[in-house]
Amino acid sequence: MSSPYSSYIFKRNGINIKNRVVLAAMTNKQSYKDGRISQNEIDWLTYRAKGGFGIITTAAAHVSKDGQGWEGEFGLFNDNLIDDLSILTKSIQKYNSLIIAQLFHGGMRSPQNLTGVRPLSASRIPCDVSTSGFTRSASVEDINKIIDDFTSAAIRCVESGFDGIELHGAHGYLLSQFLSKKINNRKDRWGGDIYGRSKIVRDIISSIKNNVPDSFILGIRISPEIDELGIYLNESIELVKILNNLGVDFIHISCWDIYSRSIEYRNNSKTLTEWFTHSIDNLPAIISTGNIWSSIDAKNVMKQGADFIGVARVAIPYPDWANNLGIDNYNPKKAPFTVKKLKEAGLSNTFINYMRKWNGFVCDGYEKN
Ligand SMILES: Cc1cc2nc3c(=O)[nH]c(=O)nc-3n(C[C@H](O)[C@H](O)[C@H](O)COP(=O)(O)O)c2cc1C
Numbered sequence: 492m493s494s495p496y497s498s499y500i501f502k503r504n505g506i507n508i509k510n511r512v513v514l515a516a517m518t519n520k521q522s523y524k525d526g527r528i529s530q531n532e533i534d535w536l537t538y539r540a541k542g543g544f545g546i547i548t549t550a551a552a553h554v555s556k557d558g559q560g561w562e563g564e565f566g567l568f569n570d571n572l573i574d575d576l577s578i579l580t581k582s583i584q585k586y587n588s589l590i591i592a593q594l595f596h597g598g599m600r601s602p603q604n605l606t607g608v609r610p611l612s613a614s615r616i617p618c619d620v621s622t623s624g625f626t627r628s629a630s631v632e633d634i635n636k637i638i639d640d641f642t643s644a645a646i647r648c649v650e651s652g653f654d655g656i657e658l659h660g661a662h663g664y665l666l667s668q669f670l671s672k673k674i675n676n677r678k679d680r681w682g683g684d685i686y687g688r689s690k691i692v693r694d695i696i697s698s699i700k701n702n703v704p705d706s707f708i709l710g711i712r713i714s715p716e717i718d719e720l721g722i723y724l725n726e727s728i729e730l731v732k733i734l735n736n737l738g739v740d741f742i743h744i745s746c747w748d749i750y751s752r753s754i755e756y757r758n759n760s761k762t763l764t765e766w767f768t769h770s771i772d773n774l775p776a777i778i779s780t781g782n783i784w785s786s787i788d789a790k791n792v793m794k795q796g797a798d799f800i801g802v803a804r805v806a807i808p809y810p811d812w813a814n815n816l817g818i819d820n821y822n823p824k825k826a827p828f829t830v831k832k833l834k835e836a837g838l839s840n841t842f843i844n845y846m847r848k849w850n851g852f853v854c855d856g857y858e859k860n
Pocket residue numbers: 515516517518519550551593659661662712745746747780781782783801802803804805849
């Protein structure tokens with residue numbers, strides 16, 4: 492079995508990564524209203540590159556102006572954003588880490604009071620961030636524009652010097668709304684069974700591949716199951732087979748807890764990651780993320796068959812977590828964290844205040860912005 496510090500070579504294009512430790516996407520709300528990435532956001536990511544992460548993933552970044560999910564999110568929807576993004580990519584690559592942008596559209600989770608337009612989704616469904624109380628069902632024209640927007644965003648990433656992209660197909664945002672059996676009620680080619688519901692994702696991948704160099708890494712993040720949103724494990728396994736045939740470089744499984752088992756097959760002892768790694772041959776690189784805190788957790792996710800260890804929250808107080816993984820039984824202290832500790836870890840007041848939303852993460856008073 493590989494260790495967290497083994498290098499990895501992507502099968503399709505031979506790109507080499509120095510280790511198996513990935514900073515997963517984390518929204519941090521530090522960027523500008525007009526979509527430009529801020530120096531605070533660049534600094535927060537750079538600090539983690541310096542701390543040894545082989546891959547740094549950006550926060551979710553909107554590919555269309557009306558796909559923005561929240562304030563402080565940087566965007567990829569305009570060429571005038573490229574100059575600042577180039578500062579980010581150079582800053583990360585200085586530490587021999589790869590920088591991957593997470594391409595995002597919020598769909599029914601893009602609030603009308605932020606974007607000024609009625610949220611769209613795969614179908615017309617109730618929506619609490621739409622002033623009418625409903626989403627607009629995407630027309631074929633809308634879908635073609637979304638595919639174009641993802642493609643243009645990927646091209647901007649190439650121009651900004653990114654090593655690759657991760658499509659955000661997880662957590663109930665636009666792409667996962669199309670993949671959902673409950674939200675996607677379409678009767679056309681973009682609906683139906685999981686093959687039909689994955690058409691938008693398939694079209695985006697093909698279009699991006701036709702427009703970026705082969706050396707550009709293309710991956711996707713998915714949720715293995717979210718019962719309430721109509722994402723089911725048996726269909727996610729089918730989806731991974733479909734994605735595998737499309738030649739993606741990696742699939743990132745967002746487990747939230749790498750030890751949890753399927754709620755659909757309660758009596759089966761396989762972990763969520765193992766459902767994929769034990770049943771599908773010749774998978775692309777698998778990143779798995781969720782509740783990894785210690786070096787033992789890191790080894791365990793690799794034992795489950797993941798090629799890469801994805802972490803989010805532990806990297807907030809511990810920027811050098813990746814470098815410390817070599818310490819025997821490394822298991823840093825868990826939350827709550829003081830404002831002082833988070834400031835030392837390079838977080839701005841805006842990010843620290845946002846982290847208060849994550850139950851029990853921050854333990855003292857509010858900071859002035
Ligand atoms: C502050 C914060 C922001 C997040 N933002 C994103 C995001 O922009 N995109 C995404 O796919 N996941 C996002 N996530 C989910 C993480 O990538 C990760 O899957 C989750 O936190 C579980 O991993 P962990 O237990 O290592 O934190 C976010 C998580 C946190 C804590």
